[in-house]
Amino acid sequence: MGVVQAGLAAAKRRVARVRSSPTTLDRVDYEQAWDDYAKMWRNRNPKLAHIGDEWTGERAGAAKTVAEYCQLIESRFIEPYISQDDSVMEIGVGGGKTSALLKKHCSDLTCCDISAEMLKATRERIGDDGVRYVKLDGIKLSGVRSGSMDVVFCFDTMVHMEPRDIFNYLTQVPRLTRSKRICVFHHGNTLSELGWKRFLSEWDRNLMGRSGGSFSVMTIELMARFLDHLDYEVVLKDTESIPRDCVWAVRAPG
Numbered sequence: 001m002g003v004v005q006a007g008l009a010a011a012k013r014r015v016a017r018v019r020s021s022p023t024t025l026d027r028v029d030y031e032q033a034w035d036d037y038a039k040m041w042r043n044r045n046p047k048l049a050h051i052g053d054e055w056t057g058e059r060a061g062a063a064k065t066v067a068e069y070c071q072l073i074e075s076r077f078i079e080p081y082i083s084q085d086d087s088v089m090e091i092g093v094g095g096g097k098t099s100a101l102l103k104k105h106c107s108d109l110t111c112c113d114i115s116a117e118m119l120k121a122t123r124e125r126i127g128d129d130g131v132r133y134v135k136l137d138g139i140k141l142s143g144v145r146s147g148s149m150d151v152v153f154c155f156d157t158m159v160h161m162e163p164r165d166i167f168n169y170l171t172q173v174p175r176l177t178r179s180k181r182i183c184v185f186h187h188g189n190t191l192s193e194l195g196w197k198r199f200l201s202e203w204d205r206n207l208m209g210r211s212g213g214s215f216s217v218m219t220i221e222l223m224a225r226f227l228d229h230l231d232y233e234v235v236l237k238d239t240e241s242i243p244r245d246c247v248w249a250v251r252a253p254g
């Protein structure tokens with residue numbers, strides 16, 4: 001290898017190292033992490049149809065295939081809580097796997113995400129008919145009218161969010177809701193057997209800051225405290241359907 005080629009190879013290795021490490025000590029860069037994920041997805045998954053087909057729920061102990069996982073989400077967490085005349089907001093849409101299920105069951109869907117690339121992928125999958133797309137900045141749930149949502153749904157997204165960022169969204173959700181004010185929130189539980197396994201698999205790649213795509217350290221007790229503090233009423237606390245995690249159906253305070 002010539003000197004120039006060796007120099008280029010070393011530079012590439014440096015860039016790869018930087019990309020796979022947390023970029024700052026004071027900020028989890030969810031936006032960059034998920035934009036990058038969406039951009040690299042096709043090369044990494046040449047045989048799959050949509051972003052999200054790789055999230056089968058297997059490592060969460062919930063399902064063996066993406067079809068089985070979708071069936072579980074639809075039958076346990078969508079059908080019981082969403083009806084055809086509901087306005088629904090989803091926070092964190094990925095490639096639209098859950099959005100496609102939600103769209104079948106509601107009147108209109110607002111897809112919110114911190115990643116413009118993920119919103120683009122979801123739009124390609126489920127289109128514009130009865131669907132709005134809102135780019136979030138990670139702090140404010142802006143771009144959604146106050147008192148306009150019957151249901152707020154957040155699946156496979158809080159598993160990646162820092163507890164404080166989850167709490168921050170929870171403080172803002174009630175203002176957006178109306179009438180039945182149902183929210184379905186799914187988050188990780190580091191203290192479950194599978195949650196602990198996940199923690200052990202990535203703790204050393206997330207020291208002094210972390211990548212936006214890693215799992216957060218989160219527990220059921222902490223979520224219970226958040227919900228109680230903010231006056232949400234618990235309708236369901238499900239720790240069995242997805243054994244690694246916890247799914248809540250709650251009523252936002254009026």
Ligand SMILES: C[S@@+](CC[C@H](N)C(=O)[O-])C[C@H]1O[C@@H](n2cnc3c(N)ncnc32)[C@H](O)[C@@H]1O
Binds near residue numbers: 095
């Ligand atoms: C694993 S995907 C889940 C997608 C989808 N809900 C599903 O079930 O397939 C996580 C999504 O959450 C988004 N996300 C991550 N952090 C976020 C944040 N703080 N606010 C809003 N969206 C976020 C990512 O951009 C990504 O699209």
